[in-house]
Amino acid sequence: MLYSLKDIECRVGKFLLTIDSCELDQGETYSVVGPNGSGKSTFLNVLAFLLTPRSGELVFRGDEVNYTEDLISVRREVGYAMQNPYLFTMSVEDNIGYGLSVRGVATREIKRRVGEMMERMSLSHLAGRRHVELSVGESQRVALARTLVLDAKVILLDEPTASVDASNVETVERTVLELCKERSATLVISTHLADQAQRMSPNTISVVDGHVNR
């Protein structure tokens, strides 16, 4: 068991997310579906350890997460691409390599892995560009590459193709699925597109009015 969530309540402003029971296994793929504003992003924020539930129990890799301690070690096991991503005022390469640099990976290794990921995501033509020179769709693909380059065993993607043009959606989906298979990583992908949810995974988690059903 990778994640086990029980009786979780998490409040963001006036919004309340509740999870009665939800378990996720290592190496599996899950689609999180639900209408806009239902709580999909909040659910992914909980899985990424960016939100602290006000009650309930979250067990990750067999250990209950203690939110009073530093969460850096569990956060580093997760790669998370948020919806509406923010790119730092750096070059495309530096943005993609940011997660590796904060983990202390050597500069040469970062360069190699960033180059490989850019090629894989068909982003090589963006090399040397600054974040302001990218379209919204390109920014989203760069943010995705920034997450996928981390080699994390858990990959959380929040509406990863929302701004990506149709011609690149297939590349993104294929690359994500291939990488997860190669690394035996768990993939949790939120989408409001029913056909994308079906393409990415047979396992569906629905989020309706702030309630997560698995």
Place this chain on the structure above:
Amino acid sequence: MDYLGDGLAGAVRIIVSGDADFLSIVSVSLLVSLTSTCLATLTGVPLGIAVAQHRFKGRGFILMILNTLMSLPTVVVGLMLYSFLSRRGPLGEMGLLYTRSAIVIGQWVLAFPIIAGLTAAAVKGLDSRIRQTALSLGADAHQASWVFLREARYGVFAAVVAGFGRVFAEVGVSMMLGGNIRAYTRTITTAIALETSKGEFAMGIALGLVLLAVALVVNIVFWTLRGRTE
């Protein structure tokens, strides 16, 4: 019109020949203004970041004071500090009046609210997703704070440049606290006032050209940095 033309020609001669008085005045101006700007940066930037990032009692009051002090007339600052530093004032025994240190203190009072206030505005205007993005990518608290500051860098640089522009062009503090002593506390602005009153337009214009050039550079840097933040 002749005197204007003669003044301009004389000014060019002074600049080209590297007149000793001229160089002394420019170097004193740069020295005191850069020192006060550095001190105001060291104190104002942390305050600006703290005010922008944390909610605490008195935060609104601090912002109001900073905004008020930003437009404080330089002669008022000079007058207030003069009353403290003059022989009969509470700090009179320190003997700071009519020294470069006194000008630096006065200029710090002018630059500090500008640097702190503009830094606070720059940090406040940053995207709220920066910290969460850094944390989601595995940054620890310090690394997330660092990247946050890095994102604010152009706004902070612009604040520092604006602070320098304010003190380099001020005359009230330098005149009242420095005393316009030759080769010691005579700055560009006080020298211009003095030379013009003596009818020495050439030196006044030469110094004015330096002031204009520095103001131009400061403005170019300021607007370039602002443009980068947008």
